[in-house]
Amino acid sequence: xxxxxxxxxxxxxxxxxxxxxxxxxxxxxxxxxxxxxxxxxxxxxxxxxxxxxxxxxxxxxxxxxxxxxxxxxxxxxxxxxxxxxxxxxxxxxxxxxxxxxxxxxxxxxxxxxxxxxxxxxxxxxxxxxxxxxxxxxxxxxxxxxxxxxxxxxxxxxxxxxxxxxxxxxxxxxxxxxxxxxxxxxxxxxxxxxxxxxxxxxxxxxxxxxxxxxxxxxxxxxxxxxxxxxxxxxxxxxxxxxxxxxxxxxxxxxxxxxxxxxxxxxxxxxxxxxxxxxxxxxxxxxxxxxxxxxxxxxxxxxxxxxxxxxxxxxxxxxxxxxxxxxxxxxxxxxxxxxxxxxxxxxxx
Numbered sequence: 001x002x003x004x005x006x007x008x009x010x011x012x013x014x015x016x017x018x019x020x021x022x023x024x025x026x027x028x029x030x031x032x033x034x035x036x037x038x039x040x041x042x043x044x045x046x047x048x049x050x051x052x053x054x055x056x057x058x059x060x061x062x063x064x065x066x067x068x069x070x071x072x073x074x075x076x077x078x079x080x081x082x083x084x085x086x087x088x089x090x091x092x093x094x095x096x097x098x099x100x101x102x103x104x105x106x107x108x109x110x111x112x113x114x115x116x117x118x119x120x121x122x123x124x125x126x127x128x129x130x131x132x133x134x135x136x137x138x139x140x141x142x143x144x145x146x147x148x149x150x151x152x153x154x155x156x157x158x159x160x161x162x163x164x165x166x167x168x169x170x171x172x173x174x175x176x177x178x179x180x181x182x183x184x185x186x187x188x189x190x191x192x193x194x195x196x197x198x199x200x201x202x203x204x205x206x207x208x209x210x211x212x213x214x215x216x217x218x219x220x221x222x223x224x225x226x227x228x229x230x231x232x233x234x235x236x237x238x239x240x241x242x243x244x245x246x247x248x249x250x251x252x253x254x255x256x257x258x259x260x261x262x263x264x265x266x267x268x269x270x271x272x273x274x275x276x277x278x279x280x281x282x283x284x285x286x287x288x289x290x291x292x293x294x295x296x297x298x299x300x301x302x303x304x305x306x307x308x309x310x311x312x313x314x315x316x317x318x319x320x321x322x323x324x325x326x327x328x329x330x331x332x333x334x335x336x337x338x339x340x341x342x343x344x345x346x347x
Contacts, residue, residue, distance in 0.1 A: 001015065001016065001323055004303075004305060007201070008201070009175075014046045015303070015304075015323055016043075016323055017308070019309035020047065020049045020053065021055040022055070024064025024065045043320075045083050048085045049069055050087035050089070051116060052132065059097070062095070062098055062099055073123055083127045084121070085127060085128035087206075088110055088131060089113070090103065090133040100112060100113065110161070110164045114174065124173075125172055125174060126173070127176065130177065134179075135154050138181070138182075139183070142346075158190060178206060180206035181207060181208075183220070187202060188223060203229065204232050204304055205224060210235055211278055213238070216302075230302060230303065230305075233307060236297050242266075243293075244282075266346045281335060285327070291321070
């Protein structure tokens, strides 16, 4: 395993982070525990979850993922060796009906959220507490551009959020915080206010990043490297599209895109064509499509961790093994050629 430094801390996190959003929906508690055990045994020390998981979120499954991790943690004696990350849910008209009303980042809501997460996780603290998505309107979840004239009733409360996060740190409930689905402006705003008022700074940015979505490279990659707020890359395989399994004659019936057809972010004609071209590169250089996609992300200088997820143990093993793959320069050049022809097909 390889390890990165989390932000400006002295914490070393595994370059491969275990994402857990399938626990409680596609994976049972037993399967979740098996994945967690295997990951830890193979050098992974970084686990990512969220209060809204499992995905897709619903009243019946909300919080189940944290509960499964909690029953696993309770059986272990090495909590101090595990870097545990979770998230507080941002505004959502549907999830507010069963998570919290209202869903926002005021002091009361954040305190309620962390207390709920700690109870489900059966731990006294989390190492990294993340804002799942901004309160304000931003171009995330499949939106490529920030539309001019976007209506937004949000009022700047960055300072209040940082003050609340400082309270959680002072109380020992969290060690550090990070942002997610964030923009360059939002990240820099947090950094500037943190420095000005001696408040906690974000240590990471959890955003989508894959061969089908490299929008992070426009603006945020420079922020990540210069400000030491590294990328925690989610959906690195594009809901499984970048494994190549949806390019077979009979796509898997239990695949995420098959089960949840409404999740069309990675299932466009352009994404399928780009994936076909990447598959040809993988075949040419004798690596699996999964290893091509994941090793590319592992090699980026702004990547702190690559958040992999799996529903089957065979998938988990292959994902973790990607840390041992180093693509030749010629393959990287061919990847760039595909990206130039079909850029960011799944923003």
